[in-house]
Amino acid sequence: AQRVTQPEKLLSVFKGAPVELKCNYSYSGSPELFWYVQYSRQRLQLLLRHISRESIKGFTADLNKGETSFHLKKPFAQEEDSAMYYCALKRSGYSTLTFGKGTMLLVSP
Amino acid sequence: GAGVSQSPSNKVTEKGKDVELRCDPISGHTALYWYRQRLGQGLEFLIYFQGNSAPDKSGLPSDRFSAERTGESVSTLTIQRTQQEDSAVYLCASSLDDYGYTFGSGTRLTVV
Numbered sequence: 001a002q003r004v005t006q007p008e009k010l011l012s013v014f015k016g017a018p019v020e021l022k023c024n025y026s027y028s029g030s031p032e033l034f035w036y037v038q039y040s041r042q043r044l045q046l047l048l049r050h051i052s053r054e055s056i057k058g059f060t061a062d063l064n065k066g067e068t069s070f071h072l073k074k075p076f077a078q079e080e081d082s083a084m085y086y087c088a089l090k091r092s093g094y095s096t097l098t099f100g101k102g103t104m105l106l107v108s109p
Numbered sequence: 110g111a112g113v114s115q116s117p118s119n120k121v122t123e124k125g126k127d128v129e130l131r132c133d134p135i136s137g138h139t140a141l142y143w144y145r146q147r148l149g150q151g152l153e154f155l156i157y158f159q160g161n162s163a164p165d166k167s168g169l170p171s172d173r174f175s176a177e178r179t180g181e182s183v184s185t186l187t188i189q190r191t192q193q194e195d196s197a198v199y200l201c202a203s204s205l206d207d208y209g210y211t212f213g214s215g216t217r218l219t220v221v
Contacts, residue, residue, distance in 0.1 A: 004151070034209070036210075043112075043212050043213065043214050043215075044200065044212040045211075045212065046209040046210065049209065086151065086152065088152075095140060095157060095159065095204075096142065096154050096157050096165065096168075097142075097152075097154070097210070098154070099144075099151040099152040100151050101149070101150055101151040102151060
C-alpha cells in the first residue's frame with residue numbers, strides 16, 4: 001500500500017532563514033505529489049503540485065523518484081508562512097489522495 | 110456556491126446516537142470526497158463519489174458509516190451508533206479534475 005511520511009511534526013525557524021519541509025513516500029507506481037497548506041482558522045488548500053513545476057508564494061518542490069521524496073523548500077521564510085503543511089500522493093489511475101500527518105511550520109520574527 | 114460548504118461546523122453527540130453530516134460541493138464539481146482527521150493524525154480517506162458512478166467506499170472504517178450523494182449535488186455522511194473513537198474533524202472536498210481538491214471547513218464531531 002502507498003504511504004506518505006512527514007518526519008517532522010514541528011519545524012521552527014526564524015524569519016529569513018531557509019525552510020525545507022520533508023516528505024517521503026512509498027508507492028510502487030508512478031505517483032503524483034501535492035502539497036496542501038492550512039493557515040490558522042482557514043481551510044486546507046492546495047499549495048502546489050509537482051506536475052505543474054510551479055513556484056507558489058516562493059515555495060518549490062521537486063519530485064525525486066530515486067529518493068522517493070517531494071520536499072518543500074523556500075529560501076527565505078516569512079512569518080506569514082506559519083501554517084500546517086500536508087504532503088499528499090495520488091496513485092496512477094486513482095483520484096483519491098493519501099496524506100501525510102502534516103508538519104507545523106512556525107516562523108518567528 | 111462560492112466554495113464547499115459543510116454543516117454543522119460543530120456537533121456534540123452522545124455515544125450511541127446517530128449523526129448526519131452535510132456537504133454542499135462547488136457547483137459543477139463532479140467529484141466529492143470525505144476524509145476524517147483525528148487529533149494529531151493525517152487525513153484519512155473515507156469515501157469518494159464521481160458523477161453517477163458507484164462510489165468508492167473502500168475507506169469507510171465500519172458498517173456504521175455510510176454516505177449518499179444525489180447526482181452531483183449535496184452529500185450526507187451518516188454515522189450510526191457513534192463511538193468515542195469517531196470523534197474527529199470530518200472534511201469534505203470537491204474537484205472538477207484530478208489536480209486539486211477544494212476543501213470545506215469541516216465538521217468537528219465530538220462524541221461524549
